[in-house]
Amino acid sequence: ASITAEELFDGARERAGGKGLWLALDCLQDPHNVGAIFRAASFFGVQGILLTQERSAPLTSAVYDVAAGGMEHVPFVLQTNLQRGFELAKDAGLWILGTSEHAKESFRKIEPDRPWLLVLGNEEKGMRRLTEETCDVICQVPPQCKVTSLNVSVAAGVLISRLTNY
Secondary structure, three states: OEOOHHHHHOOOOOHHHHOOEEEEEEOOOOHHHHHHHHHHHHHHOOOEEEEEOOOOOOOOHHHHHHHOOHHHHOOEEEEOOHHHHHHHHHHOOOEEEEEOOOOOEEHHHOOOOOOEEEEEEEOOOEOOHHHHHHOOEEEEOOOOOOOOOOOHHHHHHHHHHHHOOO
């Protein structure tokens, strides 16, 4: 259900025992990826999702179909200015965790010990520069062999599982 950014982060410090997880989708363009992320978010109990309004996949029936109920169960905000959403999140006590295949830090070193806003970037370009500069920490899912990157929805599932004490 679509709500305001203020509502999305309201009471963040108390949610999930002070260890809630929110997502921010920075210009994701594939509706199947967006739907799959909503599905994983619903499955793992993510508190809410902040989406960029421009340069993003429209929330069509394809997104709803792939989400398999996730769109109805995870509150979300279509944000015109992602930086404003980040300010509200930080004011509410969230730490912003960016993701990049170029990051030095492994996701395994990130502990689910605080409220996190996990930022997932565009399928081809990753997070935008200003988004990356706003992050408190940036991590990657390190590759174990020759394939060096994951589909964004798969990476989201790995990271959400790590950060929700599942």
